Structures are given as C-alpha cells and as structure tokens.
Amino acid sequence: MTDLPLSAPVLVVDDEPLIRQRILRLLADLGYPPSALVACATLAEARFHLDNGARFPLALIDLGLPDGSGLELIELLHARDAQAGILVISACTTEDVILAALKLGATGYVLKERDDLEIAMSLRSVLRGGAPIDPFVARRLLALLPPPASPAQAPAEVPLSKREQEILELVARGHTNREIAEQLFVSPHTAACHIKNIYRKLAVTSRTRAIHEARSLGLL
Amino acid sequence: MSAARADSVSDTPPASGWETVHLPDIWSTRWPGHDGTVWYRVEWTHCPGTPVAAFLEYLSMAGVASINGDPLWADDSLVEPLSRSWNMPRYSLLPPSALRAGANTLWFRTVGYDLYSSGLGGVHIGPPEEIRPLYEQEWLLRRIVPQVNLIISVTLGCFFLVVWLLRRNEQAYGWYALTSLAWLLFGLNSVVTTPWPFATTHGWSTWITLIFTVYCSAFSMFAWRFGGQRFPRLEKALWIITGAVCASLLALGPVQPKIVFYLVAVSYAAVFVGTCVQFQLHALRTRRPEHLFLAACMLSFLVAATHDILAFLRIIDDVHGYTSGTAPLMMIGMALVLAWSFTTTLGRVERFNRELAEHVDKARQELAHTLGRQYELEVANARLNERLQISHDLHDGLGSSLVRSIVMAEKDGATLPPRQYLSVLKSLRDDLRQVLDQSFAAAPSAAVSPADWIAPLRHRFGELFDEQGVRCAWRIAQAWPSEPDTARRLALTRFLEEALTNVIKHSRASAIAVTLADAGDGALTLSVEDDGAGFDIDLADRSMTGIGLRSMRARIARLGGRLEIESDAGGTRLRAHLPAITHFSG
Numbered sequence: 001m002t003d004l005p006l007s008a009p010v011l012v013v014d015d016e017p018l019i020r021q022r023i024l025r026l027l028a029d030l031g032y033p034p035s036a037l038v039a040c041a042t043l044a045e046a047r048f049h050l051d052n053g054a055r056f057p058l059a060l061i062d063l064g065l066p067d068g069s070g071l072e073l074i075e076l077l078h079a080r081d082a083q084a085g086i087l088v089i090s091a092c093t094t095e096d097v098i099l100a101a102l103k104l105g106a107t108g109y110v111l112k113e114r115d116d117l118e119i120a121m122s123l124r125s126v127l128r129g130g131a132p133i134d135p136f137v138a139r140r141l142l143a144l145l146p147p148p149a150s151p152a153q154a155p156a157e158v159p160l161s162k163r164e165q166e167i168l169e170l171v172a173r174g175h176t177n178r179e180i181a182e183q184l185f186v187s188p189h190t191a192a193c194h195i196k197n198i199y200r201k202l203a204v205t206s207r208t209r210a211i212h213e214a215r216s217l218g219l220l
Numbered sequence: 221m222s223a224a225r226a227d228s229v230s231d232t233p234p235a236s237g238w239e240t241v242h243l244p245d246i247w248s249t250r251w252p253g254h255d256g257t258v259w260y261r262v263e264w265t266h267c268p269g270t271p272v273a274a275f276l277e278y279l280s281m282a283g284v285a286s287i288n289g290d291p292l293w294a295d296d297s298l299v300e301p302l303s304r305s306w307n308m309p310r311y312s313l314l315p316p317s318a319l320r321a322g323a324n325t326l327w328f329r330t331v332g333y334d335l336y337s338s339g340l341g342g343v344h345i346g347p348p349e350e351i352r353p354l355y356e357q358e359w360l361l362r363r364i365v366p367q368v369n370l371i372i373s374v375t376l377g378c379f380f381l382v383v384w385l386l387r388r389n390e391q392a393y394g395w396y397a398l399t400s401l402a403w404l405l406f407g408l409n410s411v412v413t414t415p416w417p418f419a420t421t422h423g424w425s426t427w428i429t430l431i432f433t434v435y436c437s438a439f440s441m442f443a444w445r446f447g448g449q450r451f452p453r454l455e456k457a458l459w460i461i462t463g464a465v466c467a468s469l470l471a472l473g474p475v476q477p478k479i480v481f482y483l484v485a486v487s488y489a490a491v492f493v494g495t496c497v498q499f500q501l502h503a504l505r506t507r508r509p510e511h512l513f514l515a516a517c518m519l520s521f522l523v524a525a526t527h528d529i530l531a532f533l534r535i536i537d538d539v540h541g542y543t544s545g546t547a548p549l550m551m552i553g554m555a556l557v558l559a560w561s562f563t564t565t566l567g568r569v570e571r572f573n574r575e576l577a578e579h580v581d582k583a584r585q586e587l588a589h590t591l592g593r594q595y596e597l598e599v600a601n602a603r604l605n606e607r608l609q610i611s612h613d614l615h616d617g618l619g620s621s622l623v624r625s626i627v628m629a630e631k632d633g634a635t636l637p638p639r640q641y642l643s644v645l646k647s648l649r650d651d652l653r654q655v656l657d658q659s660f661a662a663a664p665s666a667a668v669s670p671a672d673w674i675a676p677l678r679h680r681f682g683e684l685f686d687e688q689g690v691r692c693a694w695r696i697a698q699a700w701p702s703e704p705d706t707a708r709r710l711a712l713t714r715f716l717e718e719a720l721t722n723v724i725k726h727s728r729a730s731a732i733a734v735t736l737a738d739a740g741d742g743a744l745t746l747s748v749e750d751d752g753a754g755f756d757i758d759l760a761d762r763s764m765t766g767i768g769l770r771s772m773r774a775r776i777a778r779l780g781g782r783l784e785i786e787s788d789a790g791g792t793r794l795r796a797h798l799p800a801i802t803h804f805s806g
Contacts, residue, residue: 173678
C-alpha cells in the first residue's frame with residue numbers, strides 16, 4: 001500500500017469528536033502525516049479554510065453538521081476543483097440524500113457505521129482515482145440518465161455511452177470493479193474511470209436540478 | 221282617340237269599324253274573344269315650329285307605331301313568337317318633316333290576345349321637356365325596378381340555398397331559397413322581351429302560371445317553417461294539388477281556357493294571402509320578435525299583393541304593379557329576419573360553448589381536487605403501512621437480538637469479556653442497518669429478485685475480497701423457490717454478512733463460493749464455502765468469538781430452518797436450509 005498516491009491536504013469535516021478521531025486514525029494508517037490533515041467540526045470552520053484559498057484534493061464530509069448541510073460544502077469543493085475526490089461519510093442516509101450529494105459533485109459515499117476495514121478500503125479506492133459506487137446508486141443512475149441513443153431523451157440530459165450503460169447494469173447486480181473489468185475486457189482502472197465519468201455527467205446535467213431537489217428536501 | 225279591329229295580315233289601317241276609346245284601353249272589354257290585330261288612332265292639332273315628343277306607356281303584346289303614315293318604331297316580331305312589349309315604355313321625338321300644320325295622326329297597330337288583357341297604354345304628346353320626365357319615371361318603374369328585383373332574388377336565393385345545403389335541418393332557409401328562385405323566374409315575366417325558349421306567348425304564359433303556383437306553395441312552406449308550425453296533412457295536400465295543377469296545365473296545352481287561367485291565378489293568390497294572414501295571427505300569438513318583424517314585412521307585401529290582384533282582376537283601375545316595387549324591400553326584410561335568427565342561433569351556440577367550457581373547467585377542478593385528496597389519503601396510508609412495517613421489523617429483528625443480548629448479559633454478565641460486548645454491539649448495529657436498509661430502499665422489498673437482493677452484499681464484500689485477493693464465485697438462483705417474507709430475508713442477509721465477515725477475518729481463504737439454490741418444495745439453501753484454515757466447531761460454539769455463529773444458528777432455527785456447519789483443514793462450509801413458508805399465526 002505504499003504505492004498509494006497520497007493527495008494532500010485532506011479535509012475532514014465531522015462534528016462528532018470520536019468519529020473525527022477515528023477517521024484521522026484511518027488516514028494516518030494509510031500513511032498521512034498529521035500536518036497534511038485538516039479536521040473541522042462545523043461548516044463555518046471548513047468554509048474559513050476554503051475562504052483562505054486552501055485547496056483540498058481529498059475531502060471526507062459528514063452531511064449532518066450543526067450549522068448546516070455538508071451538501072453546501074460539496075458544492076463549494078466541486079466548484080473549486082472538479083477533479084477533487086469528495087467522499088461522503090454519513091450516518092443513517094436515505095437514497096435521495098446520497099443522490100443529491102453525487103449530483104453536486106461527490107465521488108462516493110461510505111456509511112460511518114461500517115468497520116474500519118471497509119472505510120479504509122473506500123478511502124484507498126478514492127485515492128487510486130476510483131469512485132465507490134453502490135448497486136442501488138447504479139440502479140438510480142440507470143433510471144436518471146438517458147440510455148445511449150434513446151430516441152426520446154430529454155435534450156438537456158447527456159446520454160450515457162453504451163459502455164457506461166453496461167457498467168451501470170453490472171454494478172446494479174453487485175459486480176465488483178474487477179469482475180466488471182474481466183467481463184468487459186478492460187482494466188479495473190478503466191472501469192473506475194467510466195464510473196467517474198458517469199458521476200460527472202450526473203453532476204453536469206442535473207446540477208441546477210440537484211440544487212433545487214436538495215432545497216426541496218430541506219438539505220440545503 | 222279611336223280603335224278598330226283589323227285583319228292581322230293587313231299593313232294598312234281598316235277603313236271602317238272605328239270606335240272611340242279611352243286610354244289605357246283593354247280591348248277584351250269591348251270585343252270579347254278577339255285575338256289578333258287592333259289599330260289605334262290618336263289625333264291632335266299641331267302648331268308648326270315647336271318640337272313634339274310622343275310617349276307610350278306600354279303596348280300589349282307587340283306593335284308598330286307610325287306618324288301620318290311614316291314609320292316611327294316597330295317591335296321585332298308581330299307574329300308568334302310575339303315580341304313582349306307589355307311592360308316596355310316607348311319615347312319618340314317626332315320628326316318635324318313628318319308633322320303637318322293642323323291635324324296629325326299617330327297610328328298604333330297592336331297584336332295581342334283577349335286572354336292577356338291586350339290593348340294600349342296611355343299616350344302622351346307634348347313638348348319634349350314635359351314628356352321626357354314622364355317617360356323616365358315610367359322606365360324606372362317598368363324596367364329598372366323589376367331588374368333590381370331579379371338581382372336581389374338571385375343573390376338571396378343562392379345564399380340561402382347554400383346555407384340550407386350546409387345545414388339541412390334548417391328547413392326555413394331551404395324553403396326561402398326555393399321561394400326566392402321561384403320569384404326570380406316569375407319576375408322574368410316583367411323583364412323579357414320575347415317568349416323564348418317557348419314558341420308562343422301561350423307557352424310562356426303557361427310556364428309563368430306554373431311558376432306562380434310553385435312560388436305561392438314554397439312561400440307558404442317558408443312561412444310555416446319559420447314560424448315553427450307544422451301542418452303535415454295540409455302541406456301534403458298543397459303539394460299534391462300544386463303538382464296536379466302543373467300537370468293539368470301542361471296537359472291542357474298552350475291555349476288555356478280563360479277561366480282556368482283566372483281560377484289558378486286567383487286560387488294561389490288566395491293561398492298566398494291566406495298564409496300571410498295566418499302568419500299575422502301566429503306572430504301575435506308567439507310574440508317572438510323575429511315573427512313579429514316578418515309579420516310586418518308580410519303585411520306590407522299583403523297590401524301590395526292585394527292591390528295587384530285587384531288590378532289583375534280589373535276591379536281597380538291601375539296599370540302599375542305594386543309587388544314589383546315592394547318585392548325587393550320585402551325580400552330584404554325577409555333576408556334580414558333570417559340573418560337575424562341565424563345570428564341569434566350562433567350567439568346561442570357561442571354562449572352555450574362558453575357555458576360548456578366553464579362547466580368543463582369546474583368539473584376538471586373538482587376532479588383534480590378529489591384526485592388530490594385521494595392521492596393524499598393514499599400517501600398517508602402508505603406512510604402508515606411503512607411505519608407499521610418498520611416497527612414490525614424493529615421488533616422482530618433488533619428487538620429480539622436486544623432481548624437475547626440482555627438475557628445473556630444478565631446470566632453471566634460478570635464473566636463476559638469486553639470483546640464479547642463489542643461483538644454483541646456490532647451485531648445489534650448490523651441488525652439495525654438491515655432494518656433501515658429495508659425501510660428506506662426505493663424498490664418495495666417484496667418484489668426484488670434473489671440477484672437484486674444479494675447485490676448490495678455482493679458488492680460490499682466483493683470489493684473487500686478483491687482487495688485481499690480472494691476469488692469469489694456467486695451462484696444465485698434466478699428466482700426465489702418461494703417468496704420470502706421480511707424476517708426471512710433479514711435472517712438470510714445477516715447469515716451471509718456474518719459468514720462472509722468470518723471468512724475475511726479468520727479464514728485466510730483464497731477462494732470462496734456463495735450459492736443460493738432451490739432445494740425443492742419451495743425450500744432454499746444458502747451456502748458459503750471457503751478453502752481457508754477452518755476451525756473447531758465445538759470450540760467456536762463455546763468461545764467468545766462464536767457468538768455470531770450461535771446467534772445465526774438460533775435465528776435460522778426460529779424460522780424453522782437449520783444451519784449446517786462443516787469445517788476442516790480443507791475449508792469451511794456453512795449451509796443454511798430454509799423450508800417453504802407455511803403461513804400460520806404466531
């Protein structure tokens with residue numbers, strides 16, 4: 001795991017001290033020095049760092065913050081750096097909230113309650129340039145984004161390519177990146193790139209709608 | 221002023237038989253039954269040096285005029301088909317060369333029939349500046365007005381014919397069109413100067429009589445339809461009689477007995493007058509504005525028609541027809557009435573459409589409101605059901621685990637090591653996650669296929685196995701042997717989670733296989749096999765880490781299934797066997 005590219009600095013936003021310490025510990029386990037980690041407990045604190053011109057190629061964001069929703073932060077981070085890896089670390093979440101985060105530019109999400117093993121794996125996946133994706137997210141994306149060359153697609157939506165459609169269908173059935181790569185005869189890295197592209201399409205095509213949806217859900 | 225009968229072929233006036241007459245003259249009163257030529261002689265004394273003009277009101281049927289033997293004017297044809305000059309005023313500036321000082325004579329040779337009131341109209345002789353205006357007035361009445369009459373008839377007739385063709389149920393328009401067109405043909409009698417296309421004056425006359433009967437009948441029909449009246453028997457009788465009259469007129473041939481001619485004319489005039497009178501009464505009864513207006517039009521026409529009939533019967537002495545003058549006004553009046561009723565109908569239709577649109581709008585709003593409330597009710601119901609389901613899942617899943625954990629802690633709480641507490645808490649956390657995932661999944665959990673059900677787990681653990689370099693084989697049945705309920709699905713999920721976590725944490729396996737298979741009779745088996753180090757089952761059952769294994773076994777047993785565990789140096793095989801669901805309460 002020493003070959004992992006450690007993007008720095010890393011922004012960690014979580015209002016619960018114990019969880020924050022846990023995430024920092026996991027990052028340290030990956031090889032991050034304490035100086036590369038910026039931990040915040042509130043939205044205002046994170047904003048303060050951003051207002052001072054800080055750039056974060058990797059950010060781990062909790063959504064439910066005492067002074068607002070982490071979605072706002074995701075939007076800011078994505079606007080500043082479209083290539084930034086933004087991982088949502090949330091407690092109990094509904095599909096709508098996760099989709100809203102993805103639409104605003106998040107590259108993945110992981111449940112707070114998972115074992116250290118799983119969270120560490122998600123972190124490694126994001127650092128390698130991948131985009132962790134759950135089967136249910138894939139299913140929702142299949143419904144949201146128009147399939148390739150569909151005759152009745154909405155003009156504003158960017159359609160999925162044929163390959164992206166295939167990948168989403170496999171993800172929806174629970175296949176891992178490696179399995180997908182084997183079935184489609186591509187490298188696992190390529191499969192991850194496709195998923196990132198799909199996220200980007202989602203963020204591009206439904207950015208305003210996502211904000212509107214997030215507002216209507218009371219998330220922003 | 222005198223007249224004399226003559227041989228029709230003679231070009232010169234007869235020498236004898238002259239009788240004094242007064243103009244206008246109709247010779248049948250004096251010489252009944254005389255058909256042919258009659259000469260008229262008008263004498264006056266002329267002072268040389270002053271211009272003289274002569275103006276003849278009309279001459280029936282055809283004729284020739286001369287002054288002192290010099291020809292003045294002549295009609296085209298003095299033998300059949302006779303020219304028709306009965307409505308043609310003539311004006312001549314008499315040539316001074318033909319005038320003599322003292323006595324002068326104007327000669328009129330007329331050819332006509334006793335039947336058609338042949339004779340000579342008024343003759344006026346005098347200075348041109350006095351005579352000319354008289355002539356022009358007569359020309360207006362006898363030529364211009366009838367032509368205007370025809371133009372109006374043809375225009376209105378065609379217009380209402382088209383209206384009726386497009387709206388067949390508006391019968392009044394159809395009858396009005398027929399009335400107008402019949403009136404057009406009848407009015408031609410006052411305008412044409414030859415009996416063409418008929419060979420004789422009699423042929424033309426029969427045709428006009430025939431048209432007159434049709435006109436009167438059509439007029440009656442129009443008046444009845446417009447007034448909203450129906451007399452089926454009377455109407456049928458009218459048309460049968462009209463048909464019979466027309467047929468017998470044609471059968472009798474060109475020369476009608478005088479009595480037939482008069483009888484038909486008077487009878488149909490009576491039909492016409494009768495209809496007008498009846499309509500006055502009808503309008504007074506209904507009091508509807510359009511009926512009253514038409515009644516007023518008819519009244520004016522009635523006066524004119526009565527006058528003309530009386531003149532025709534020579535009960536009053538007037539050579540001018542009133543109907544030809546009043547007919548255009550009458551036609552326009554009737555057209556106004558029809559157009560008015562047409563626009564009122566349109567207005568009613570528009571108003572109806574507006575009201576209809578309003579009603580539709582209102583109904584739509586009410587429907588939307590009802591549907592909205594129904595939808596709200598359904599949403600509320602769905603929420604309630606969801607809540608019930610969640611509390612049920614919490615009770616069955618998390619609740620029982622909690623209770624078991626509490627019992628265990630109470631039994632030997634002092635001796636339990638912290639790691640076991642951690643294991644219990646993690647197990648409770650996983651149970652809670654299962655319940656939440658079930659509750660917040662977008663798809664209704666009952667409808668998912670085995671592949672869909674296993675997809676999240678497969679993904680989670682698949683990525684972990686990939687990282688550790690463990691080969692994974694998933695063999696999942698296409699369909700459930702029997703549709704599992706929530707409790708079963710939860711138990712299977714937790715079993716799989718526990719088994720796979722154990723493989724990752726303890727087995728050091730290099731390959732695993734997960735199989736969901738149909739065991740027949742609605743039963744299913746879910747097995748997890750690995751090629752890892754294996755463990756001592758008896759030891760594990762008793763040890764602290766074996767708590768997961770024990771709770772799995774208990775959970776599956778509660779659902780009527782069994783858990784088989786085999787473990788040796790070659791690996792571990794966990795097989796959960798669940799029988800078909802038997803529905804019983806409790």
